[in-house]
Amino acid sequence: MEMRITARKNPLLQQVKKLFSSRKERETAGLFAADGTKLLQEAVRFYPGLDTVILSDGVDADVPSHVRLIRVPEDVMASISPMEAPQGAVFLCRLPQKQPLVAGKPMLLLDGIQDPGNLGTILRTADALQVPVVLLEGCADPYSHKVVRASMGAVFRTPVVQSTWEEASRILRDAGVPVAVTALSDRARDIRQAPLQEMAVVIGSEGRGVRPEILSAADNELIIPMNANCESLNAAVAASIVLWQMQQV
Secondary structure: OEEEOOOOOOHHHHHHHHHHHOHHHHHHHOEEEEEOHHHHHHHHHHOOOEEEEEEEOOOOOOOOOOOEEEEEOHHHHHHHOOOOOOOOEEEEEEOOOOOOOOOOOOEEEEOOOOOHHHHHHHHHHHHHHOOOEEEOOOOOOOOOHHHHHHOOOHHHHOOOEEOOHHHHHHHHHHOOOOEEEEOOOOOOEEHHHOOHHHOEEEEOEOOOEOOHHHHHHOOEEEEOOOOOOOOOOOHHHHHHHHHHHHOOO
16 A cells, blocks of 8 residues: 655654664664665565665656555655665665574685675675675674665675674584685785685675684685785775686686
8 A cells, every 4th residue: 555755754754764874773673774766676576575665756666565655755755865866766674584604615704894885796796606695793784775785686685694703613614614714925825726616715804804813713815816016905806806716617
């Protein structure tokens, strides 16, 4: 059933703004918010937790009958959308249940990836190449609107697994999956010479790299060959190279 809201101070619209801005609010409400007509199409196709769709007047979308649909004037949409030029679609989804970590080969682990754009790009690439990803401590919220947007809907198609390093290392060790880390060191092995298809590879944060406790526990250290004058790569670029190399047999 379609409803119409014209008041900017409507409680639902106020909640939407909080969901866009606060991880705590998302976790408390069990909901996350996203923006855009393309992302809405992806959520309709792939995400069973689509809960509420808010559309501007004049914007059409294929909304399932069981999903709450709300119409608002354009100025009201502009007041709740985080985008400078709103596309006229904001929607709410239920947060998924925690996904268990299941050891596999290959697998990518992310340690402290805090930039939403980088995290979303990594999730998008991993989804495209069908490599499981695990988010360790310190990563950005995968259900923030910036990550969801950068993932281009990957969070709707592929469940996001979050874990502590302690839990992940135990599960991988018990399954006999070797752990490798990307690191700038004399001991690091060229990724082209390593069997990445058989490994769980850890990518570290943009600023500090992989945490010392992970580095010391790793079975292998890997390096992406590059111009000696270049200090490092963007975390999303490094992850994309590793993910691609995982596909090479």
